[in-house]
Amino acid sequence: MGKRTLLAPLAGVRILGVECGGGGWVVSAAGPGHGTCPACGTPSRSRHSTYLRRLQDLPSQGARVTVQIRTARLRCRNPGCDRQVFAEPLLGVAEPRLRRTRHLADLALLLGHHVGGRPAEQVLARLGMPISDDTVLRWLRRFAGQDIASPVRVLGIDDWAWRKGRTYGTIMVDLERRAVVDLLPHRSSAGTADWLQGHPEVEVISRDRHGLYAEGARAGAPQARQVADRFHLIQNLRERIEQQLSRLGRPLRAGARPQQR
Structure with a gap:
């Protein structure tokens, strides 16, 4: 089995060689040599120049694999296009500008x-x-949300930290598909309400106990039913147990967790 067969998943890329060095593998490859202008959609094979694009790939037996692809810059053949030169796309191999x-x-x-x-x-x-x-x-x-074509029926809302303890945002999750729908750069009732008003198909909202999200859900999606997620139910149960034990003078020992069904 040759190296071309072993590395066949890199669709449209020609494998030129494989070397071992520096604690990993280096795969030399070349792009297809043609592409479509992203501005006007005109196909082109006219090469302007080339550059080397280095991509980290899945490891081999725990060793790091780097793919070095000789990528072409192509001339747009449409005289009326403002974009004269563009890089050939590596469809299915790597997204633009990602390493x-x-x-x-x-x-x-x-x-x-x-x-x-x-x-x-x-x-x-x-x-x-x-x-x-x-x-x-x-x-x-x-x-986020690129692969979510269907309406979001069951939505999960929670906060997440841009900088822990300082800056927080809001994460929107499609709980039926287990996929992130959107990430908001803020944590506020107004921002949550604005987002929900643009998604009237939401029927159920699972949220934490933060009052901002409760207020935002009522304002932005009054038709939706609000429920507490499992994590915050367990957290609430733990706090109640600690309060009861504190009244009895028997604090919950460190590291203990309430039993989950």
Whole structure:
């Protein structure tokens, strides 16, 4: 089995060679040599110049893999187009301006959706794919809602920290699809209400106990039913247990957690 077969998932990319060095693998490749102008949609094969694009890919046996793709800059053949030169697109391989392949970005997004930024960073580093939690969160914001074509019926609302203890935003999650719909740069009832007014299809809102979100949900989606999510129900139960034990003079020991059904 040759190297072209082993690296076949890089669709449209010609594999030129594979080398081992510096604690990882370096894959040399070349782009398709043609593309469509993003401004006017005119196809072109007229090469203006080339540049080397370095992409981090999925690891091999725990070793880091870097794909170096010789990418072409193409001339737009439409005389009336304002964009004279554009870079050939690497469709299915990497998004524009990202330094990771789509395979790696999809995995990082999946972990970021399910466990959050810092846990995703720790898991990815252990798997041989060092990516910071800030990068994971930036990708979540960049791709949030791109794959959500259907209306959001069950919505989850919670806050998240741009800078812990200082700056907070609001995260909107489609709980039926388990996907992030939007990330708001603020945490306010007015901002939540404005977002909900643009999505009248929301029927159920699962939120934390923050009064701002309750007020925003009432103002922006009066037709929706508000419920508390499981995490905050357990948190509320723990606080009640601590209050009862405190009255009895028997504080809850450190590290104890109420039993969950």
